[in-house]
Amino acid sequence: MNFTQAKEKLEACGQTHLLKWFGTLTDTEQDALLEQIDALDPGLLQVFAARSEEAQRGKLEPLGALTLQDIAESHDRFEAAGLEAIRQGKVGAVLLAGGMGTRLGFDKPKGMYNMGQTHPLYIFECLIRNLQEVVDKAGAYVPLFVMTSEKNDEDTREFFEEMKYFGYNPEYVHFFVQEMAPAVDGNGKILLEEKGRIATSPNGNGGWFSSMLRAGLQGVLQREGIEWLNVFAVDNVLQRIADPAFIGATILSGSESGAKVVSKADPEERIGVLCLEDGTPSIVEYYEMTEEMVTRREPDGRLSYNYGVILNYLFRTDRLLELAAGELPVHVVNKKVPYINDAGELVKPQAPNAYKFETLVLDMVHMQKSCLSYEVDRAYEFAPVKNADGVDSVVSARELLRRNGVEL
Ligand code: UTP
Numbered sequence: 001m002n003f004t005q006a007k008e009k010l011e012a013c014g015q016t017h018l019l020k021w022f023g024t025l026t027d028t029e030q031d032a033l034l035e036q037i038d039a040l041d042p043g044l045l046q047v048f049a050a051r052s053e054e055a056q057r058g059k060l061e062p063l064g065a066l067t068l069q070d071i072a073e074s075h076d077r078f079e080a081a082g083l084e085a086i087r088q089g090k091v092g093a094v095l096l097a098g099g100m101g102t103r104l105g106f107d108k109p110k111g112m113y114n115m116g117q118t119h120p121l122y123i124f125e126c127l128i129r130n131l132q133e134v135v136d137k138a139g140a141y142v143p144l145f146v147m148t149s150e151k152n153d154e155d156t157r158e159f160f161e162e163m164k165y166f167g168y169n170p171e172y173v174h175f176f177v178q179e180m181a182p183a184v185d186g187n188g189k190i191l192l193e194e195k196g197r198i199a200t201s202p203n204g205n206g207g208w209f210s211s212m213l214r215a216g217l218q219g220v221l222q223r224e225g226i227e228w229l230n231v232f233a234v235d236n237v238l239q240r241i242a243d244p245a246f247i248g249a250t251i252l253s254g255s256e257s258g259a260k261v262v263s264k265a266d267p268e269e270r271i272g273v274l275c276l277e278d279g280t281p282s283i284v285e286y287y288e289m290t291e292e293m294v295t296r297r298e299p300d301g302r303l304s305y306n307y308g309v310i311l312n313y314l315f316r317t318d319r320l321l322e323l324a325a326g327e328l329p330v331h332v333v334n335k336k337v338p339y340i341n342d343a344g345e346l347v348k349p350q351a352p353n354a355y356k357f358e359t360l361v362l363d364m365v366h367m368q369k370s371c372l373s374y375e376v377d378r379a380y381e382f383a384p385v386k387n388a389d390g391v392d393s394v395v396s397a398r399e400l401l402r403r404n405g406v407e408l
Contacts, residue, residue: 058278082244204358271308
């Protein structure tokens with residue numbers, strides 16, 4: 001794209017300010033900016049303009065779960081089925097590690113955060129250790145796909161190399177990079193992070209499967225005969241990955257997908273809840289729930305909308321391939337984004353100042369015909385690291401690790 005074409009494209013969507021510093025850039029910087037403008041999707045700006053329109057939800061109804069008690073009664077049967085699937089090479093794991101972790105305020109990939117206090121214990125290490133336990137039990141490796149973003153890909157790969165993959169077999173680890181999207185200010189104007197560079201951020205965790213396909217990983221899925229993918233977040237340091245009992249229970253239930261859930265700590269807990277929407281599985285965010293939904297209880301006293309998701313899902317590969325072309329809704333989220341102001345100075349905001357565009361893995365659940373809601377004990381499996389301290393923080397996660405016998 002040349003300068004004139006770029007100008008025309010930006011005029012059509014009211015973004016010509018992106019060319020304000022064009023004349024001051026080197027040839028290479030100019031080319032890079034033109035490339036970014038060429039790749040811009042003006043459709044996202046329309047999404048921003050329409051953001052105040054309430055998302056239309058269908059009819060929401062509670063969904064129960066296979067409870068801890070149900071699972072305990074059939075645990076051995078579930079585990080045996082899951083281990084068998086792993087041994088047959090049917091299970092892969094996908095680590096979503098492309099996020100920016102802005103709330104934590106750590107300038108490296110979140111997985112490089114050191115949870116240890118007397119010795120190093122990195123978040124990636126916690127996850128790989130948990131996965132290794134399954135590998136040891138099954139006597140077979142679980143292929144691990146790691147999603148990074150343009151912003152943290154190099155650091156992540158180098159760290160895995162430096163740490164010798166924390167003892168995992170590197171032949172079974174595949175990295176792939178997700179896509180980026182621009183950030184806009186409150187008026188819908190795209191921000192610059194440098195005079196010649198549009199401020200972009202990873203476009204959410206919903207694009208993981210299409211990014212895998214774009215990276216050419218379909219060949220690996222086919223070659224290895226992977227039928228199930230267990231997708232999980234980087235930031236839960238107690239995350240049980242490729243959990244054989246979860247896999248076995250999902251397979252034996254005949255469900256198209258599975259989701260690990262925890263009983264809500266209290267009705268107001270800020271966690272997305274697995275429910276039914278127009279008869280198919282769906283996740284309702286805590287801020288979308290009415291007071292009636294938040295407080296409603298079943299005859300046994302349990303909250304009707306009780307089961308919160310912890311970003312640990314199991315999807316069928318064949319179903320994902322069918323859905324690959326399907327459009328996920330784009331969410332507009334308010335975050336802190338450093339930018340170049342009118343005077344050409346870099347501003348590092350202390351509070352959310354911008355809007356990012358993200359698709360979310362939780363929306364993929366609604367595309368499944370069925371989803372096994374599989375309860376896990378939050379004391380053993382849920383220690384999210386979102387913030388430096390307070391709720392869901394390094395401090396709370398360290399405490400939970402200690403309670404699980406992990407030496408810090
Ligand atoms: P979060 O929703 O916590 O987002 O991600 P985040 O970007 O990591 O953190 P904040 O909100 O800026 O503090 C949940 C999971 O999804 C991954 C994250 O790495 C984490 O495992 N994720 C998120 C991606 O892989 N890509 C994204 O674009 C966003």
